[in-house]
Amino acid sequence: MAYDKFTILRSSAVPMPNENVDTDQIIPARFLKATERKGFGDNLFRDWRYNNDNTPKADFVLNNHTYSSEGAPRKILVGGKNFGSGSSREHAAWAIYDYGFRCVVSSFFADIFRNNAINVGILPVQVSPEFLEKIFAAIEADPATELEVNLPEQTITLLATGDSERFAINSYKKNNLTNGYDDIDYLLSMKNEIETFAETRPF
Amino acid sequence: MSTPKTLFDKVWDAHVVRQIEDGPDVLFIDRHFIHEVTSPVAFLGLEGRQAPVLFSERTFATADHNTPTINQHLPVADPQSASQLNALERNAHKYNISHWGLGHQKNGIVHVVGPENGITLPGMTIVCGDSHTSTHGAFGAIAFGIGTSEVEMVLATQCIMQPKPKKMRITVNGKPGKGVLSKDIILYVIAQISASGATGYFVEYAGEVFEDMSMEGRMTVCNMSIEMGARGGMIAPDATTLSYLKGRDLSPKGTQWDKLVPYWQTLKTDEGATFDVDLTFDAADIEPQITYGTNPGLGTGVTQHIPMADAIKDGAASYKKSLQYMGFAENESMLGKPVDFVFLGSCTNGRIEDFRAFASIVKGRQKASHVTAWLVPGSHIVEKQIQDEGILDILTQAGFELRQPGCSACLAMNEDKIPAGKYAVSTSNRNFEGRQGPGARTLLASPLVAAAAAVTGEVSDPRQFL
Numbered sequence A: 001m002a003y004d005k006f007t008i009l010r011s012s013a014v015p016m017p018n019e020n021v022d023t024d025q026i027i028p029a030r031f032l033k034a035t036e037r038k039g040f041g042d043n044l045f046r047d048w049r050y051n052n053d054n055t056p057k058a059d060f061v062l063n064n065h066t067y068s069s070e071g072a073p074r075k076i077l078v079g080g081k082n083f084g085s086g087s088s089r090e091h092a093a094w095a096i097y098d099y100g101f102r103c104v105v106s107s108f109f110a111d112i113f114r115n116n117a118i119n120v121g122i123l124p125v126q127v128s129p130e131f132l133e134k135i136f137a138a139i140e141a142d143p144a145t146e147l148e149v150n151l152p153e154q155t156i157t158l159l160a161t162g163d164s165e166r167f168a169i170n171s172y173k174k175n176n177l178t179n180g181y182d183d184i185d186y187l188l189s190m191k192n193e194i195e196t197f198a199e200t201r202p203f
Numbered sequence B: 001m002s003t004p005k006t007l008f009d010k011v012w013d014a015h016v017v018r019q020i021e022d023g024p025d026v027l028f029i030d031r032h033f034i035h036e037v038t039s040p041v042a043f044l045g046l047e048g049r050q051a052p053v054l055f056s057e058r059t060f061a062t063a064d065h066n067t068p069t070i071n072q073h074l075p076v077a078d079p080q081s082a083s084q085l086n087a088l089e090r091n092a093h094k095y096n097i098s099h100w101g102l103g104h105q106k107n108g109i110v111h112v113v114g115p116e117n118g119i120t121l122p123g124m125t126i127v128c129g130d131s132h133t134s135t136h137g138a139f140g141a142i143a144f145g146i147g148t149s150e151v152e153m154v155l156a157t158q159c160i161m162q163p164k165p166k167k168m169r170i171t172v173n174g175k176p177g178k179g180v181l182s183k184d185i186i187l188y189v190i191a192q193i194s195a196s197g198a199t200g201y202f203v204e205y206a207g208e209v210f211e212d213m214s215m216e217g218r219m220t221v222c223n224m225s226i227e228m229g230a231r232g233g234m235i236a237p238d239a240t241t242l243s244y245l246k247g248r249d250l251s252p253k254g255t256q257w258d259k260l261v262p263y264w265q266t267l268k269t270d271e272g273a274t275f276d277v278d279l280t281f282d283a284a285d286i287e288p289q290i291t292y293g294t295n296p297g298l299g300t301g302v303t304q305h306i307p308m309a310d311a312i313k314d315g316a317a318s319y320k321k322s323l324q325y326m327g328f329a330e331n332e333s334m335l336g337k338p339v340d341f342v343f344l345g346s347c348t349n350g351r352i353e354d355f356r357a358f359a360s361i362v363k364g365r366q367k368a369s370h371v372t373a374w375l376v377p378g379s380h381i382v383e384k385q386i387q388d389e390g391i392l393d394i395l396t397q398a399g400f401e402l403r404q405p406g407c408s409a410c411l412a413m414n415e416d417k418i419p420a421g422k423y424a425v426s427t428s429n430r431n432f433e434g435r436q437g438p439g440a441r442t443l444l445a446s447p448l449v450a451a452a453a454a455v456t457g458e459v460s461d462p463r464q465f466l
């Protein structure tokens, strides 16, 4: 599925300092029977976000008005270490994207989640543990504080203080995200080459 | 002289369409299997892009994950399951993909029907949105599970993007003892190296034990590769492989077959080729196995005691949590543990050989009255073999019933769920918490160990019945 181009993103952020946020928490298994990729955002962090009777849990960060600037939804989720561990379900990344996030920041990502995120158009930004602490502290001091994520320059900056750090990404994936391409777009652009290759297969 | 290559390298390199600098390889996929659960969203993506399926003849659809195993002639009761099955049928029809839906004579579990119809061949790349796609590696193919975006990718472009994994060789020498099946060999290996021992690797199985093994046995072994964290596992094709494939419905025929044979004979690891990790085991050390914990690495010989926490690498806290879930304690004997359910089936052990093994023990005996047994063939072809070989009569006389093909209690997405707290000796591949139903307690084992449990009602050594 195609997604928006990613170049420079400036937004305030939602802080979620918990470590080891796993994909079962991001999207519980009972939401995997769907035949459409629709409405996953509604079930993002379902069991942390809602009581059994579907009323919102007041103390969960996504339900906290301090972190939900009306009219300008926050596009950056800042998570604790080992974000996205557990099963390989791509639905976890779908839910985060569908909710409106375009970037997840953490000091460590589970492998498969990192891949799934990029595949659906979410930029995973891995920062040092020290920088992650700075971000959490800055948001605590001023919940409206803004971050700038600059993909071409591969930097993340706390705009209030100018504190900045570089992050890594391979050049192929970077090119995809800045152009709003996914792997399928890339492969479709080499369709002739694939068709010629297919002729050489013995079966 | 060219540098010696592994079997894996030979097959991988033959499929690289393009190498992306500072990025993954673009890998051509020869065969793609789809089923009802992981494909609907992929087709929606395709529609959104208005892209066609590039090579519809390279994709095969079968319904298996979410299907009932009784009364398959009736409409599917669960509306969500029915809607997934309808979506598969509609999409297959729209894009001209061959579809073996519920009730079709070739229907069955995707990893059973592929090989038995000759769709799987040596030297292929094969993918499916199911992690046990590794099964097809038994034929000397590179086969692995993929995510839904990748299903869409293969439909649209017949390629996927992958960085090349590292390589591991697992050699098992010697001859397996009495009552030791392929399932015991692989459960033993996983217990030795742990459920994450091969993470990041692609495995080649080598040595006398695998050379002597039937194709059914090799499929069981490769199937479980994922349970030690490997991306997949493969075994070099040989005379056993070719005689299994020759004459199957969709296998190449005549001169086409004759042309492929010399190529297939080159598919083996060259003398002097190197692996990142090389492990060797001895078949003489292996007895019939059973798991006692909540990951496939927590297994031991059926006559052994449950290990003490300090003997486990994983960490004592998660080990104790695992035993607590199972209702077991350290140092208890596995023999004599009560069993409530027996599940014979899945893409790990739902083939004819597995039913023959099971029947060899229950023949002339009776099912223990308190045991509920679900015997689920992997496909209609297996079901027919069971009838034709007289195995059905043996099972019936011993008090068992045969269900209809499907994944069934392997993942318990349909009605076949083990109730909370109950013990199931299961020939499937995963014993995770809740895998066979919320609260279900799974003991993974071979069809012989499952049969012994079914007639005694407790964990028993099958060798006493052989």
Ligand code: SF4
Pocket (backbone or CB within 6 Å): B064, B065, B109, B110, B111, B130, B131, B132, B346, B347, B348, B406, B407, B410, B411, B428, B429
């Ligand atoms: S039997 Fe189990 S492992 Fe095999 S394809 Fe079905 S669900 Fe997957």
